Amino acid sequence: MKIASFNINGIKARIGALGDWLQAAAPDLVVLQEIKTVDENFPAAHFEDMGYNLAVHGQKSFNGVAILSKLPLEDVTRGLPGDDADEQARYIEATVVGDHAVRIAGLYLPNGNPAPGPKYDYKLAWMERLRLRAADLLALEMPVVMLGDFNIIPQPRDAAEPAEWVKDALFLPDSRAAFRRIAAQGWTDALRDADPFGRRGPFTFWDFQGGAWRRDNGIRIDHLMLSPQAADLVTSSGVDREVRAGEKPSDHVPVWVDLAA
């Protein structure tokens, strides 16, 4: 079961690039972030025609997440628990059943800039809510994949130029500590685990500005976090870096993990 995450930065602008990648990579399931539209305006038929079932949790103009899955989506829940007043569409869960039942948690973690400030406070509060939900997911003692755009650079090696990020909400000590606190519950960072002693990267995001892609000035902020029961099923994982060089690309590229599930 090939499970992927892709921050597409606007579904309307990315129908072509997303469709091309789906054809080439053929994931069984992909969680999308930054669809930037309401549920009714998601181009559902286009992806249903490609054989995908849909669960959408959208919002006008900003944020918005979705799941495309070749297997039926069961027990879909929308929104991160812990704050009924939070109206930002950043979190969705579902279960898919192949050889094993796998719980999927797709997320778009707040950016948090500028820091300090209210947006950074929201980021840290959101991460505390995620920590609580992540603990409940581990307690299920089943294969769980918690994946998406975490907007966290975990370590200096996850940036081409870490010095450029020292005052950024993606790399501040409090952000990294909050991510570490969740990871230390028992999650496996699939891309890190695949290359534990690599010197840099693999990167998953290159800014549209400043020729970041041309200079390979990237960061690793899209993560695949695996429960122990999911980690035991991994057969391969990767980053589809070449997508960033395509026509009308997102600033992120797809990340994926293949499970014997």
Next chain:
DNA sequence: ATGGTAGAGCTTCTA
């Protein structure tokens, strides 16, 4: 300190 680019949707915000 600023602006560089991109998307959505509207003349600005978010990233």
